[in-house]
Amino acid sequence: MTEINVGIGELKVSSDKDSVIVTRGLGSCVAVCLYDRLAKIAGMAHIMLPSDNGRDADHSARFADTGVPRLFEAMVKAGANPKFMVAKIAGGARMFDLPGGSQLLEIGARNCKAVIAALESLKLSLAAADTGKDYGRTVELSVASGELRVKAIGRGVTII
Amino acid sequence: MTKITNGLTFKQREMLERIIKLSTDSSAVALSEMTSKSIFLQSPELNVVSLDSIINIAGGSESVTISVCLIFSGEISGNILLIFPRASALKLISLILQEDVLREELDEMGVSVLGEVGNLVSSYFLSTLSDYTGLDLRPSSPMVVQDMVGAIVSSAMLMLERAPEEILYVKTELSDEFDKIDGHLMLFTDEDSLGILLQAIETR
Numbered sequence: 049m050t051e052i053n054v055g056i057g058e059l060k061v062s063s064d065k066d067s068v069i070v071t072r073g074l075g076s077c078v079a080v081c082l083y084d085r086l087a088k089i090a091g092m093a094h095i096m097l098p099s100d101n102g103r104d105a106d107h108s109a110r111f112a113d114t115g116v117p118r119l120f121e122a123m124v125k126a127g128a129n130p131k132f133m134v135a136k137i138a139g140g141a142r143m144f145d146l147p148g149g150s151q152l153l154e155i156g157a158r159n160c161k162a163v164i165a166a167l168e169s170l171k172l173s174l175a176a177a178d179t180g181k182d183y184g185r186t187v188e189l190s191v192a193s194g195e196l197r198v199k200a201i202g203r204g205v206t207i208i
Numbered sequence: 209m210t211k212i213t214n215g216l217t218f219k220q221r222e223m224l225e226r227i228i229k230l231s232t233d234s235s236a237v238a239l240s241e242m243t244s245k246s247i248f249l250q251s252p253e254l255n256v257v258s259l260d261s262i263i264n265i266a267g268g269s270e271s272v273t274i275s276v277c278l279i280f281s282g283e284i285s286g287n288i289l290l291i292f293p294r295a296s297a298l299k300l301i302s303l304i305l306q307e308d309v310l311r312e313e314l315d316e317m318g319v320s321v322l323g324e325v326g327n328l329v330s331s332y333f334l335s336t337l338s339d340y341t342g343l344d345l346r347p348s349s350p351m352v353v354q355d356m357v358g359a360i361v362s363s364a365m366l367m368l369e370r371a372p373e374e375i376l377y378v379k380t381e382l383s384d385e386f387d388k389i390d391g392h393l394m395l396f397t398d399e400d401s402l403g404i405l406l407q408a409i410e411t412r
Contacts, residue, residue, distance in 0.1 A: 055260060056259060056260060056263075056358075056362060072268075072269035072270050072356070072358055073263070073269030073270055073356040073357060073358020073359045073362070074358070074359060074362075075355070075356075075358070075359030075360060075362050075363030075366075076362070076363040076366055076367075077362055077363075077366070096362070096366055097366060141359065141363070143353055143355065143359060143360060143363040143364075144277050144351040144353060144363065144364070144367070145351060146279070146348055146349060146351060147349060150279065150348075152279060152367045152368075153367065155363070155366055155367055156363070183355055183359075184355040184356040184358065184359025184360070185359070186269075186270055186356070201272060201354075201355060201356060
């Protein structure tokens with residue numbers, strides 16, 4: 049099994065059935081996974097922040113509003129059919145807590161909201177999500193099955 | 209996200225290193241008094257690094273860390289993150305509580321001790337920074353979290369919506385007469401704040 053690693057703010061697409069697409073140590077970031085279940089093409093983007101506010105000069109997947117459409121385009125370019133595409137997301141945790149709270153600590157929730165909005169505007173259905181809470185996650189997307197394995201320290205593995 | 213283009217000037221680096229040295233020296237004295245042992249803090253080295261490399265330096269995305277994070281605000285805003293490999297954090301807790309047996313789990317007492325260490329180190333750092341720059345800086349209470357390095361470092365950085373590409377990073381090594389304790393100190397500032405901070409240092 050080959051591991052295709054998605055770094056922070058990157059996106060990867062694969063149709064190699066012997067591989068898994070992996071991103072490690074997600075906190076408030078969100079892994080957006082798209083999967084064409086007929087063509088068996090999988091893609092993952094590592095989203096860091098909700099919106100690029102017009103400053104995204106390069107072609108990364110850092111921001112939900114530009115990164116999710118880029119992942120979608122990369123999927124289509126690789127031969128995926130939007131009609132058979134489903135989305136799964138994981139991450140968006142609230143890693144830090146303060147008595148009284150702070151708007152700054154809500155970045156995970158805002159990332160999730162922005163990702164879901166971006167998926168909706170591409171008319172992609174959200175098949176499953178493992179988001180929020182207060183712990184980090186490592187995720188592995190199987191290209192063969194579209195299964196998303198979510199691992200967290202001391203919490204074992206959840207498959208969505 | 210912008211870069212600290214051209215890196216730090218000679219003066220900025222020299223001043224920042226002096227501020228860090230002064231504050232870690234004060235922290236070492238305070239920790240020694242707390243534990244009635246001699247605690248040494250190796251003369252710390254300042255670096256400017258990217259998010260990817262800082263995660264690698266701190267042990268890789270999935271390695272388990274116990275960290276303390278404080279948000280500061282005032283004329284500039286950002287946060288301070290102290291990252292300890294899990295075993296080092298547990299060693300530090302035992303050292304401060306003057307226990308002979310090493311702890312295996314992070315309990316409430318451990319969280320409280322590390323929170324105090326975070327408070328101490330960051331308040332010395334922020335007050336020294338304040339003295340040198342004239343900037344008004346106020347820290348939040350400490351937040352202690354045990355999780356993966358990648359999750360903690362990226363989330364601390366991304367709390368700042370206008371996060372810079374690069375992080376001011378100090379590797380520290382605490383030790384008493386016998387044991388070494390590894391730790392990493394990171395300072396995250398948003399884009400505007402980093403400019404104001406470096407400017408304040410430059411013009412002093």
